[in-house]
Amino acid sequence: MAVYRGIDVSNWSGTIDWRAVAESGVEVVIIQASEGTFYRDPYLHEYYDGAKAYGLKVGFYHFFNPGSSPTPQEQARYFVDTIRGLDSDLKLILDFEQIGGLDNYELTLQAIEFLREVKEYSGLDTAIYTYTYFAQHYLYEGLGLSEYPLWIAQLSEGGPSPNPIWGDRYVAWQYSDTGRVRGINASTDLDLIYDGLFLDDSEDVPKEEKKPQKIPGDRQNPSIQSGIIYYTVQAGDTLSSIAQKYDTTVHEIAVINSISNPNLIYVGQVLKIYPGNRVIKKRRKIFTTTYIVQSGDTLTSIAMKFDTTVQALEGLNDLPNPNLIYVGEVLKIPTDSRGNTAAPSTRQYMITYIVQNGDTLSSIAAKFNTTVQSIVSINNISNPNLIYTGQILKIETSINTENRGENSSSLYIVQKGDTLINIAKKFGVNYKELVEKNDITNPNLIYVGEVLRV
The missing domain is CATH 3.10.350.10 (LysM domain)
Structure with a gap:
């Protein structure tokens, strides 16, 4: 069985140099198309055109929102309409990693309803993406979900663990979400893709002379929703005037074009614009x-x-x-993609804390992952509503104070107007030591509410 190097991308990946991606050895790219019935990835057509131009095989996925509304059928049709007219080399993929308050039975039925509707509406076969823990704990056996090919996520060297639905069968494995690929200036999901994810799995991979299957519909001129405009800045232009002209926002143009200062654009600069006011959504998978x-x-x-x-x-x-x-x-x-929550923290540290203006026991407890009752008990406080600025409290917390011993150094919450220099003077500590203790990369950038060890 052949195996192909793949990546999956969404707008999180930003602008991509597809020539560099192809030259790096990547053979397959899977592109996010949509989510629910409210979001279409603004980079969809740009990624598609770039990947196809350099001979990469292309597939699409839809991020599913479980629940009563929108229905699986509505989401399925929204997905297919989003990619209508584009050539797909891979089965159309359901990205399934949210529960939506449903039990295992209902959740599994919704996945099947979505996959069936995509097949009926597009005429193309389908597959499902999820992660190991989700497949092990949130899906119901025996309803037929195992009939659909599985693309599994598990970040481990030894390969994915078995699950009750598919056992140890899968047609693609996402083995990293922190990969580096030439041509992409962001961490990238890396995949190994096998024959079973391709639409025509009777061959190792569709031959060049065999046209990939096409979703019904025409893709003529890019629509207002999905088209891209390349605009050359003219004398007198501002981002505000350009945004108004194309019914978008300054923020969106700045994000798409990596403009750090929206007030600095220059004549002749070429800007990429998605017309139609739309929020650019940067979403990473959260297991x-x-x-x-x-x-x-x-x-x-x-x-x-x-x-x-x-x-x-x-x-x-x-x-x-x-x-x-x-x-x-x-x-x-x-959790991580293996479904592991970190082990409950059992080690506690005793620190001292100086009450700041505006503090309450409740806010202090929240900052240090403890409870009001714990602080009251340790400090023999008779009235929890009466604490005063400058009061020294002992706090038992799970915050790791890096081997400072049981009587760790004090923690200080940055106030408005503070600088590292005046904080160092206030506590009689060395300024450089304060920087090192707190792993501060830029001593001029501290913010109100930041917790410092002093």
Whole structure:
């Protein structure tokens, strides 16, 4: 069985030099086309044209949003319409890595409904992408999902682990998400791709004289939604006037063209523009497991248990108020692509902390992944609402203070107007030592709320 070097890309990859990619030995590229029924990758047609121009085999995937709306059928048709008129060398792929609050049975049915609708609507065969932990824990056996070829993600040298649906069978393996490929200025997903992911798997790979299968429809002039305009800056132009002309935003033009200062453009500069106001979305895959909130849990205690942060849990679960979680609520917990959450942190460090203006015990507890009750108990505080600026508190925390012993140095939260020099003077420490202790690369860049070891 032949094996081909592949990569998968989305707008996260930025502008790509496809000649360099092809010369690096990459043979296959899989491009994100869409997500849900609300997002089409703005680089889709640019990536497609570039990859095809240099002889790469091309496939497409859709990032699936499970739940009642939009339905699997609506998402399937949105996916096919997005790539209508483009030549696909690979089976059309469902990217399946979210739960959406569904149980295993319903989740698996939605995947099958999507794959069937794509096949019926496009006439092309389909495949599914997921990661090992998801396949092991969130899918239901016996419904027929195993009939669809699997592209599996697991970042390990020994190959993917078996799962109950496909066993040890797969047609592609994503083995790295931090690869470096010539022509791409970002970390890149690396894949090994086998015959079974190609649309015509009766041969090792479709021959050059054999036309790849085409999704029905015409791709004539690029549409307003998917077309690209290359605009040459004229005298008197500003990004604002150009954005207004093409119904887009200054931010979007700046992001697409890597412009660090939107006020600095020059006559003759060529800008790439996607007309039509659209948000450029930079999304990286976030692998997750789930946790059911128990009595007595707080977001802080859950973050400590799984060695993550309150901020990560807030973002992953779209929590408007981190202080309001309820017993029985299902939370997503970040994992690596093998599905491993970090081991619960058991080692604790005793530090001292100087209360800053505006602090409350609740805010201090949140900063150091501990609880108000713990701080109150250790410091014999009779009234948790009465703490004062300059008060010294002992705090037991899971923050690693890098072998400083049980009585670690103090932590200081940067205030408005602070500089490293005045912080060093305030605590009577050496300025250079402060930089080294905190791994600061630019001493002129510290921000309000940053926690420093002093």
